[in-house]
Amino acid sequence: MQPIAASEPGIRVSLAELIDMRHRIREVQLFSTPARRSPLVGLHHSKLRGRGVDFDQVRVYQPGDDVRTIDWRVTARTQEPHTKLFHEERERPIFILVEQSQRLFFGSGLAFKSVLAAQVAALIGWAALSHNDRVGGLVFGDNEHHEIKPRRSKMSLLQLLNRLVRANQNLNSEIPAGRDTFGLALRRAREVLRPGSLAVVLCDERALNDSAEQQLTLLARHTDLLLLPLSDPLDHALPAAGLLQFSQRSALLELDTHNSELRETYHALGEARQARWQVLAQKLGVPLFPLTTLNDPIEQLRDHLQGQRPRKKQ
Structure with a gap:
């Protein structure tokens, strides 16, 4: 080696x-800590419909807590709002x-x-x-x-x-x-x-x-x-730099970057690639x-x- x-x-x-x-x-x-919850991991858990998190404890409700996590049984028993806390599955x-x-x-x-x-x-x-x-x-x-x-x-x-x-x-x-x-x-x-x-x-x-x-x-x-x-x-835009030569092995390609139509077409192809990724991510919800x-x-x-x-x- x-x-x-x-x-x-x-x-x-x-x-x-x-x-x-x-x-x-x-x-x-990138990932959550006890003090901070990563928005990336939040997306992960919501897509899993609840998998990946385990119940941890109940504590007194604090401003900013999600009202959907309020534990109504404990709240009714103590007459004080309490919320459930969860931790991530390891x-x-x-x-x-x-x-x-x-x-x-x-x-x-x-x-x-x-x-x-x-x-x-x-x-x-x-x-x-x-x-x-x-x-x-x-x-x-x-x-x-x-x-x-x-x-x-x-x-x-x-x-x-x-x-x-x-x-x-x-x-x-x-x-x-x-x-x-x-x-x-x-x-x-x-x-x-x-x-x-x-x-x-x-x-x-x-x-x-x-x-x-x-x-x-x-x-x-x-x-x-x-x-x-x-x-x-x-990958998205060609500079107006005149004649550019590209070679790979025995192949040679020449592009006249002063050609505005060529640059516009090249830019459109780059935009299309970006759009395709965006459409896919939206479709998959990722x-x-x-x-x-x-x-x-x-x-x-x-x-x-x-x-x-x-x-x-x-």
């Missing part, structure tokens, strides 16, 4: 970098599907999309482990995939991160495109995940085709989903957190979670 090369910041990741992501889990509230399997393919080996922002995927996967893994959940996942690329069974073990997470780093280090622009590995990864997740699991999907925004959409729909029937499609600003290479991943996740919080009544 050959040693993993040192990382090139923003282009490739190292195992040390992904291990260090554990220090950043305090910066974003050791919930969290399965992280993360893409490391040639189409992610690109970026014009802070990092390549492949690096962004690895960083977010590591962050979610460390957050889940600190929350006492079982963590595993599947790293899939153009021609291979590596699966780690969910366990409540630091070693299991390190195995997943190690596989992720090796796949990332092997990426290059000359890798031939393989078959529909995203659809195959989703099909495998359906085979191994039990009801009540949370599947976290980190993939290129362009990965959503008819087959993948069907697999996601089937997967959502018995597991919870968090969708995190990845994109780069250049959270959609699009990520871009333009901004820090922690800030993006924090913004998405803030957007998931229920608005206060005026």
Whole structure:
């Protein structure tokens, strides 16, 4: 087994970098704590129709408590409003599907999309482990995939991160495109995940085709989903930079970016991809957190979670 090369910041990741992501889990509230309830977990429980939470205790009602949790028997007996408290079921399997393919080996922002995927996967893994959940996942690329069974073990997470780093280090622009590995990864997740699991999907925004959409729909029937499609600003808009040349192996493509019709068509395709993800997430009733290479991943996740919080009544 050959040693993993040192990382090139923003282009490739190292195992040390992904291990260090554990220090950043305090910066974003991915999962609940005794003091705070994550809006993401709130969505998880509401979709499960009550599964995943256990009754904890009854205490005196406080302003801001949900009136639906009032314990009317205790309230009638004590003549003082009381509310029920619940805590989350522990050791919930969290399965992280993360893409490391040639189409992610690109970026014009802070990092390549492949690096962004690895960083977010590591962050979610460390957050889940600190929350006492079982963590595993599947790293899939153009021609291979590596699966780690969910366990409540630091070693299991390190195995997943190690596989992720090796796949990332092997990426290059000359890798031939393989078959529909995203659809195959989703099909495998359906085979191994039990009801009540949370599947976290980190993939290129362009990965959503008819087959993948069907697999996601089937997967959502018995597991919870968090969708995190990845994109780069250049996936959505071409700069007016004149003649641009793109090459892959022996193929060469030239685009005249001064052509306004070409840029408008290119932009429309990017908008259509975004809209397709939004329509799918709404149909399945699952959270959609699009990520871009333009901004820090922690800030993006924090913004998405803030957007998931229920608005206060005026």
